[in-house]
Amino acid sequence: MSVSPMKTSSLTLPIGLAWPMVTAGLLAIFATYWDEAFHTDVGRDSAWAAPHLLLYGSVAVVGLGVAAWGVLVLHGTRSLRTTLSYRPVLAAGLGALIALIAAPIDAAWHVAYGRDAVLWSPPHMLVVFASITLTLGILAGLPPRARVLAIAGSVLLLANAETVVFEYEADVPQFTEVLYLPILLLSLLLVALAVGRLVDGRAPVARVVFGYIAARLAITAVLALMGRSTPDLPIAVLGLAVWDLPLRSTTHKALAAATAVAGLAWIASLNDLASQPASALAITAVPFAMALIAALLLTPRRTYAIAAVVALGVSLPLLHQERAEAHDPGQGEAVTAVDLSATVSERKMNVTATPAGHCDDLRPSRLVARRAGDTITGALTQLVSTSRGSCSFVGQLAVPADGRWFTYVEFSHNGEPVEAWLPLDAGNDDTLTQTRELYRPTGAGDSIGLAQASYGSVIYLAGFALLILGLTTARHAGTGQLRR
Known part of the structure; x- marks a missing residue:
């Protein structure tokens, strides 16, 4: 050629x-x-x-x-x-x-x-x-x-x-939160490698990072003005600017930047500035911090071995993924409207569902809260009707962690499952009332077949x-x- x-x-x-x-x-x-x-x-x-x-x-x-x-x-x-x-x-x-x-x-x-x-x-x-x-x-x-x-x-x-990783930063995680930081680090380091080649001038990565932070702040401000949920501020991404420091090799740059990103992510979580739990971030942050210290003390050849060991250790969480089941996993045909009212206090959720009709052919199944592969269930029972043709169902459950949980009321309608859901933040005491659709769920079920895989x-x-x-x-x- x-x-x-x-x-x-x-x-x-x-x-x-x-x-x-x-x-x-x-x-x-x-x-x-x-x-x-x-x-x-x-x-x-x-x-x-x-x-x-x-x-x-x-x-x-x-x-x-x-x-x-x-x-x-x-x-x-x-x-x-x-x-x-x-x-x-x-x-x-x-x-x-x-x-x-x-x-x-x-x-x-x-x-x-x-x-x-x-x-x-x-x-x-x-x-x-x-x-x-x-x-x-x-x-x-x-x-x-x-x-x-x-x-x-x-x-x-x-x-x-x-x-x-924006589902994690939007507080709608659908897989275990241990995966967040490894995936984030891999994405950011690849970007840093590309930016170093594509952007001329001094401190190219830092300039891009601060431009991105400005863009994300603008997105958050506009969403807030619109009355919509806002994602976490990308505090951890600031650590990528460390890439521009005059370190002796690309491996050292990558380790230093990854450690800074992981450390900032961990600090943000500890100070309630991020929705990921600190315990999930520590699994990745601590090894990177130890590897950076070792790399700065060892010869360049041994640095590559340290980087390889860290990469292998961080990749292990990727081998285990919980099934994703939250955040509207499959909203099918609507059966009727339903008024949902929920109160949250100290991670305890009380939910009331009042459907528009269908009192004779709805049977309560359960109340379910889902987040990042975790599923918490509680009973759903029918209240005594006070007027003809109206009915309400109530349920209560307690979740083990803060963050947004997608909380479902599940029923049986003519022998078929139907459901509706609300996003509830377990970390804030609040009351939420909305009218949603009670719909027939669609999806692949609990397992992935050979053809799909x-x-x-x-x-x-x-x-x-x-x-x-x-x-x-x-x-x-x-x-x-x-x-x-």
Whole structure:
């Protein structure tokens, strides 16, 4: 394979085209947090809800921008083969294409295995991988003089990578919270590696980190003004700025930054500034702190061994995942409306459900609270009716930890299960009253079949391959060369 240089003027992404793409990408990040808050506060929404429309419109702008860039490169090079061989265009184009294809894949997945709201489902993660790869392609294609734009694009890159754990930071965890910090660290370190290659100037990672913090503060402020639930402030991400310190190797930079991120996450949790329990974070934070001390004292060769041991230890929690079952896992056909009223005091939850009719064919089953793989159950009983045609059901349970618990009232209706839920914060004494739908749940059940596991693995492998393409593109950025 030979390599020949090309004039960058015919290849680079025009600044006038890149700014709308990056801006639209950041709006899509806001739409993602807005949609999550809507699901938490209100429940399932339609495809034409405002957060969805903003997301669709933003993605369309980015996709059209990538297509226009490809046409400009094709016009400048006069060769389709040369255009497709240019890594930034290839990464951005495939990222945009796969993000588009992921929509029908997701629809087919739900038809086959039930509707869900789990971020880590294979089709959802395929969108995340595609978005990261698309952003890496955009950054790699920017002209060298676009330094401010490179920072803005890198903020978008960090935001896309952070969406991997945004359910934890939005206090709607659907897997064990031990997984949060390892996944966060892996995502942040990959971003730091890419930013170090893609952004010129002093302290590139720190500048991107502070830009991202500003973006997240803006998202939180807007959601608060809208009266929606807000995510945790990304205090831990500040630790990634340590990457820019003049340490002697990339391994030392990675260990130092990871230790700072883990330490800040732990401190934030201990001071009730984060929704993850400190005990779950300590499993990762403590080994990284010990490894950094050892790495600073040992020779460079032994540092690599220390890093490998830490990586292995931190990856062990990934081998055990509790089944996700919370936050609207599968809301199917509605049976009737139900008024739900709940009081929370010292982690004790009292719930009253008053359905609109159906008193003769509803049988109470149980009250259930779910969070991060934990399931707490209590009795649900019918109150004596005070008027003809009306009925109420009450239940009580106590949960073992603070945080948002999705609390379900479950019934039997004509022999079929039906349910409704409320998000209740066990850490705050409060009263919540809402009208929700009593619906028939849909889903794959308690186990994952061989076909679902196989198809999911294929989708994840495709996502990882896409991510590798993006990271490789970042690694070769600035060479001004095409593969032949």
